[in-house]
Amino acid sequence: MLASAxxxxxxxxxxxxxxxxxxxxxxxxxxxxxRPRTTPKGQGLDQPKAIFWGWAALIVVAGFxxxxxxxxxxAKKREYMIKQGQQLREQREAVADADQPxxxxxxxxxxxxxxxxxxxxxxxxxxTTITTTVICPFDPLLTSSTDSNMSFPQPxxxxxxxxxxxxxxxxxxxxxxSFNRPPVNAWIDPKWQELTSILRKVRDDPLVSAIVVAGEGxxxxxxxxxxxxxxxEVIAEAPDAARKAFAMRAHLRDFQxxxxxxxxxxxxxxxxxxxxxxxxxxxxxxxxxVRYATKTTRFSIKEVDAGLAADIGTLQRFPKIxxxxxxxxxxxxxxxxxxxxxxREIGFLSKVIDGGxxxxxxxxQVDSDGGWTRDKLLMFSPVCECDPATxxxxxxxxxxxxxxxxxxxxxxxxHSRDHGVEEGLRFVQAFNSALLQSDDMPVAMLSVMQKKTPxxxxx
Numbered sequence: 507m508l509a510s511a512x513x514x515x516x517x518x519x520x521x522x523x524x525x526x527x528x529x530x531x532x533x534x535x536x537x538x539x540x541r542p543r544t545t546p547k548g549q550g551l552d553q554p555k556a557i558f559w560g561w562a563a564l565i566v567v568a569g570f571x572x573x574x575x576x577x578x579x580x581a582k583k584r585e586y587m588i589k590q591g592q593q594l595r596e597q598r599e600a601v602a603d604a605d606q607p608x609x610x611x612x613x614x615x616x617x618x619x620x621x622x623x624x625x626x627x628x629x630x631x632x633x634t635t636i637t638t639t640v641i642c643p644f645d646p647l648l649t650s651s652t653d654s655n656m657s658f659p660q661p662x663x664x665x666x667x668x669x670x671x672x673x674x675x676x677x678x679x680x681x682x683x684s685f686n687r688p689p690v691n692a693w694i695d696p697k698w699q700e701l702t703s704i705l706r707k708v709r710d711d712p713l714v715s716a717i718v719v720a721g722e723g724x725x726x727x728x729x730x731x732x733x734x735x736x737x738x739e740v741i742a743e744a745p746d747a748a749r750k751a752f753a754m755r756a757h758l759r760d761f762q763x764x765x766x767x768x769x770x771x772x773x774x775x776x777x778x779x780x781x782x783x784x785x786x787x788x789x790x791x792x793x794x795x796v797r798y799a800t801k802t803t804r805f806s807i808k809e810v811d812a813g814l815a816a817d818i819g820t821l822q823r824f825p826k827i828x829x830x831x832x833x834x835x836x837x838x839x840x841x842x843x844x845x846x847x848x849x850r851e852i853g854f855l856s857k858v859i860d861g862g863x864x865x866x867x868x869x870x871q872v873d874s875d876g877g878w879t880r881d882k883l884l885m886f887s888p889v890c891e892c893d894p895a896t897x898x899x900x901x902x903x904x905x906x907x908x909x910x911x912x913x914x915x916x917x918x919x920x921h922s923r924d925h926g927v928e929e930g931l932r933f934v935q936a937f938n939s940a941l942l943q944s945d946d947m948p949v950a951m952l953s954v955m956q957k958k959t960p961x962x963x964x965x
Contacts, residue, residue, distance in 0.1 A: 670697040671704060672722060676898045679715035679905030681708060682867070686722040692731035693786055698764040705767040712964035715905035715912070717771070718897045719794060720778045720867045729785025729808055758817060765818050768793040769920055772913050774904050778897035780863040784808045789816065791854075792823035795916065798857045798897050799846045800866050805854075806843045826923060828852040859896055867897055908946035909965035914938070 676682040683704070685691040708714050721727050740757045744750040768775050768790065777794040779787065785808040791797050799805075807824070809816040816838065825834040830852055837844065849855045859866045904912060914937065922930040946962050953960035 668700060668704060670700050673704070675713070676718065677902040677905070679713070680898055680901040681714045681717045682720065682898070683717055684720045684722045684867075685727050688723050690725055690728035690782070691721045691723065692728055694731045694734045695736040698761055702760075702764040702767055705771050709767075709771045709773070715773060715909050715965075716901035717773060717775045718778055718867065718901050719768070719775055719790065720863070720897070721780065725781025726777075726779040726783045726803070727787045727790070728782055729787060730812070732812065762818050765789050765793055772916055774901070774912060774916060776897050776901050778866045779803050779805075780866055782806075785812070785816075786818060788820045788824060789818040792820055792827060796900065797855050798859060798866055798900075799849065799855050800862060801846055801858050801860050802862075803846045803849075804843050805845070805849055806841055807838050808841050810839065811841045824854075828854055857896060865896075906959075908944075908950060908960075908962050910941055910944045910946045910962075913965065914941050 670685070670687050672682075672684040672686045674682040674684075685697075687693075687697060708717065740753050741750050744753045765786075774796065775794040776796040776798065777791045779791065779797070779799040780803055781800075782804050783791065783799070784804075784806045788805065788807050807816055807820055809820075815821070821838060824838075825831055828834050833852060836842075846855060846858045850858050917937065918930070918934055921933050925933070949962060950960050
């Protein structure tokens with residue numbers, strides 16, 4: 507009986523083990539079985555593509571809406587400006603008719619152009635503020651079938667009465683500034699004071715995007731006029747050595763600032779030299795952005811031959827331009843002349859041109875009694891139909907670019923010249939955070955896509 511009971515217990519244990527084994531196998535099979543698909547085949551795999559194309563469609567619709575609104579606003583703006591221009595012309599014609607004097611038999615005295623010795627030159631006087639209402643006078647999209655065929659050069663209306671400089675709009679957005687004090691354009695105090703006054707106005711003038719600097723007559727400039735007594739007068743007015751020193755310091759500071767205005771103007775300046783470029787000419791050209799010269803131009807840092815060290819900017823700018831400290835010191839110590847070929851070899855010039863002044867600058871014949879008014883030049887952006895020389899051609903190309911981008915580039919380059927890389931990068935970060943919000947970048951990108959020449963608003 508004990509044996510039969512033992513067999514029964516063993517049989518029960520075996521049955522229990524078999525049941526447990528079957529349950530474990532069933533649970534494992536259920537875990538490995540694939541779940542039934544609850545979504546259509548391929549829907550999970552195509553979801554990223556659907557999101558991408560959804561965003562793409564949204565961007566296209568938003569861009570189309572933006573440019574549609576912008577084009578509508580531009581059309582309304584053009585129509586409004588045309589009406590404003592017509593009203594302005596009618597008002598001027600009415601004023602001109604009202605101011606026209608009645609016919610008389612008595613002769614009309616000629617206006618006196620001479621200025622008394624006690625009266626400063628008009629370019630040096632404080633400009634009179636004229637209040638006038640002008641609504642968006644420099645819309646680049648405005649064109650005129652009658653005025654757009656007008657060609658450059660034209661007189662520069664802002665400074666038609668400058669005494670020591672000739673100013674001409676050589677091309678659209680390009681100002682030709684020529685030194686004009688025969689025979690060699692030597693410098694005296696009123697000349698650089700007038701230059702300061704001119705460049706202050708040019709900096710804020712939307713009519714000008716680039717400047718070409720040249721010399722009238724025989725040469726670019728021969729430097730300071732050694733016959734001028736202005737320096738002695740400055741010293742003579744002070745009673746003692748300390749006051750003489752402070753007076754001299756103030757005089758040099760103002761003179762340095764006048765030449766530095768070629769940098770302060772924040773618009774690209776191209777120097778085009780011919781003949782001789784001595785002394786102060788190197789100060790001026792070193793402050794310019796781009797430098798051209800004729801093949802026969804002669805250069806010299808001439809100050810040591812006059813018994814003084816160059817003090818208007820050559821010693822601060824010239825060595826950084828040429829990048830050869832030994833050669834820069836040699837030229838500054840010896841005052842030896844060097845030609846255009848050597849100037850280009852050391853990096854002072856970027857182009858050397860065969861010929862004379864007309865080849866490097868251009869031949870311009872301007873009718874001083876005619877030309878465009880300032881309002882017309884602001885209202886329209888005609889295309890230069892003249893054959894510009896190298897300097898004007900480069901300036902015209904620069905003037906066709908975004909004025910925001912060009913001006914920002916000059917500011918960054920000048921800052922980076924006197925600061926380290928990291929500080930320069932931080933400066934660009936702060937500055938570009940504002941400049942990148944202008945309309946010039948979308949205008950440029952749209953023009954590239956449409957393969958058209960971009961038209962930027964004046965600055």
